[in-house]
Amino acid sequence: MIIKPDFNDIIASYGRIKRYIHHTPVFTSQKLNDLFSAKLYFKCENFQKVGAFKTRGALNAILQLSPEQLINGVATHSSGNFAQALAYSANILGTNATVIMPNSAPKVKVDAVRSYGAEIIFCEPTLQAREKTLEQFINSSGAEFIHPYNDYNVIAGQGTTALEFLIDYPDLDIIIAPIGGGGLISGTAIATKGSNPKIKIIAAEPKGADDAFRSKKAGYIIPSVNPKTIADGLLTSLGDKTFPIVNTLVDDIFTVQDESIITAMKLIFSRMKLLVEPSAAVPLAAILEYQNIFIEKKVGIILSGGNIDLDKLSKFFS
Amino acid sequence: MIIKPDFNDIIASYGRIKRYIHHTPVFTSQKLNDLFSAKLYFKCENFQKVGAFKTRGALNAILQLSPEQLINGVATHSSGNFAQALAYSANILGTNATVIMPNSAPKVKVDAVRSYGAEIIFCEPTLQAREKTLEQFINSSGAEFIHPYNDYNVIAGQGTTALEFLIDYPDLDIIIAPIGGGGLISGTAIATKGSNPKIKIIAAEPKGADDAFRSKKAGYIIPSVNPKTIADGLLTSLGDKTFPIVNTLVDDIFTVQDESIITAMKLIFSRMKLLVEPSAAVPLAAILEYQNIFIEKKVGIILSGGNIDLDKLSKFFS
Structure with missing residues (x-):
């Protein structure tokens, strides 16, 4: 099947938007690398304009x-x-x-x-x-x-995150990103497979909002009914434009418990001194739950955003 | 009077330590610049090894x-x-x-x-x-x-923060850093005045631990008795090696309320997505309380560290 948008759309999108956005930095942590016996590279979209890749x-x-x-x-x-x-x-x-x-x-x-x-x-x-x-x-x-994710131009724009990531770090083994409506992971998969098809794409999804996991397994869209997770950016379900991309190009979807998301947030806060929202910690939560998959690998992690309600922090860390 | 250590000691210290430390990044925030009508440059020592300039x-x-x-x-x-x-x-x-x-x-x-x-x-x-x-x-x-701050080698080492800052941003008008025992501000003042005497050095101190403010005013050391502030890294008092440097090279000491420190932390968390400890927010608290001094200025701020107890976050943000 023909995937829309394609790799060239993402490159064109990057040329279109790059003067208005930050080329976000990639952070590493020796302590986290030691903890997971892997090389983790964190693409800091929490530092993006408005605090998220969106x-x-x-x-x-x-x-x-x-x-x-x-x-x-x-x-x-x-x-x-x-x-x-x-x-x-x-x-x-x-x-x-x-x-x-x-x-x-x-x-x-x-x-x-x-x-x-x-x-x-x-x-x-x-x-x-x-x-x-x-x-x-x-x-x-x-x-x-303009739909928040079920839109080819939006998907192509989100794909510039991975494009930029791969410009800076071309030899990753895996890229892992959160999945909600599927805009980010779709763009990520197209950009990554377009530049190096050997890089594995993993989507990380909260167990309490696992429509993507179930949809990919079934081969058709099964929307979430009353999804429930602290990762409030990932409550949405796949759309008819994102589902085919996820179904075709995403290698695996790992679902995670909310407790793992909190543990991952604590690691990012305490070890990396970065403020991220719960949704952004979902990929690291997946690495926590499926540690064996990532051992000795170079793993690119998209920290999708940092817009957390400070009043809610006590809910997570007490 | 002859100030010890001198500028050359700081340069030599940088050569000695630089292979073991991070050259920490400098962050800016358009929103904070707009809010304060100033250009603020944040030297991120919260990303330093062990999470602080120390x-x-x-x-x-x-x-x-x-x-x-x-x-x-x-x-x-x-x-x-x-x-x-x-x-x-x-x-x-x-x-x-x-x-x-x-x-x-x-x-x-x-x-x-x-x-x-x-x-x-x-x-x-x-x-x-x-x-x-x-x-x-x-x-x-x-x-x-090895004394935590009242030691010439320690002071010279702390001074490499400002040296590195000025290598990246040589044309600052002001550098502001927190003051506790005085190791950081002493090194900062020597490095800064040594490379450009026109740059003003401001020390920011919690009102509840204002021994440096009172000592500089009196001209002799007046230690804090039962200091009390949420900036728990700044409870210590000046020593006999740091006091003469503070007295001679620091242009001003601004004292701040704990409420301003919390407001400053909130701004750094929410606008910059950086995790900092209360002591590191004291300089921005001083900019909040003495806003007029900083208008239209290029201000270098040393974010001294990011080692905050996550369980305490709810105390600050509820």
Whole structure:
């Protein structure tokens, strides 16, 4: 089958967005390498603009809109990092962003999106309410809808994380990234297999939101029903554009317990002095749970973001 | 008066230690620059070996001991980062480190020191008990005592932080660092004034442990009595070797409230995604409290360390 987007789309995306984003650093830790008997390379997207890789995809999507399309602004539904990323990107291009958010969204997220100048429309916290509210808004405003992950341009943008990673560290054995809706892992898989098909791609998923694991096993999409995990960026299910990529190019999906995610966060905090959100610790949690797979390997880990609610830290570390 | 150590001692120290330490990165944040109307440059010693600048001084002191002196090992009194730094340094040189620690020291600190292979001798948490225990140990073991800050070699080693900072960012207007016993700020002042006397040196001190502020004002050492601050790395008082340097080369000492330290930590966590200990947030707390001084200036900030007890985070952020 033909995978969309392709490797060239990711390279083109990188050229398009790179002046607006950080070339994020890669960190290592001797202590963690000793602990896992592996060489771990952490791509720090927590240092990316708005604190997460999502800026790459949002920018890549917006930058491909025509001036006519930009006139009425852009819109998305998200209560997470993509909302901030779209708000930031719209601001750069001088257009408006509107975000449909459940009225249950935490104040810290709402404030963050507003701080980048976006409008927020609240809806009841159900899928139906969200879709109805979005449809009404798009119809009345003429804004361009950009899906947080089930969008070829967004996927290609997220793929620039791995492209940049491989420019700096071309000889990794494995790249591991978290999986939620599948935008990051899809872009990662395309970029990686395109530059070196020998590198293994592993997706790390919370057990409490394991739709990707079950979908890949079944060969068709099985969405999560009432997913539950502390990795709140990974509650979404695969879409019809990300599923075929995950199904074809991702070598393995490892599911992890929330306890492992907390242990992994503690290791990243205490050993690396990096602040990451729970979703970003899911790959290291997978390395904890499946340690044998990674022994003696050079493992690239995507630290996807650092937007954690500081008030919640006590919940994880007490 | 002649200041000891001098600029050349710091350059020589850098040559001596640099193969064992990290050349730590300097981070910036557009959001913080906007917030303070200044250009802030953060020297990330939280990423240094053992998570703090102290490794520089400990290594510099140990590397100047003769093989004969090294035979019986080294010893210090510290319940903080210097204990870990000396343990790490002794380990590199294949000698033993012994640390005199109050029996009230938190388990996380004890474990950290032991993890680098040092021996610990516990004593009652009083100055007298500490000095007596240390004296007895030195007499019986023949170990070399290395003071955590009141030592010319330690001061010169700590000064390599600023030297490295100025190699990367030579045109700063101000360098600000925390002050406790004065080892870091003394080395910082000598390195900075030696390379560019126009750069202003500011020491940031918690109000609850403001012996340096009061000592500089009086012109003689006034030690803290029962100091109290969340910046637990800054409870110590100036020594007879650090006081003359602080008195002569430090342009200003700004004291800050613990509330400002917490606010500064929150900014560093949430905006920069860096994990720092309370002491490391004291300079930014000073910028918060004395904002006018820093407007439009290029300010170098030494983030001194990142060794925070994760269980305590809830105390700061709830």
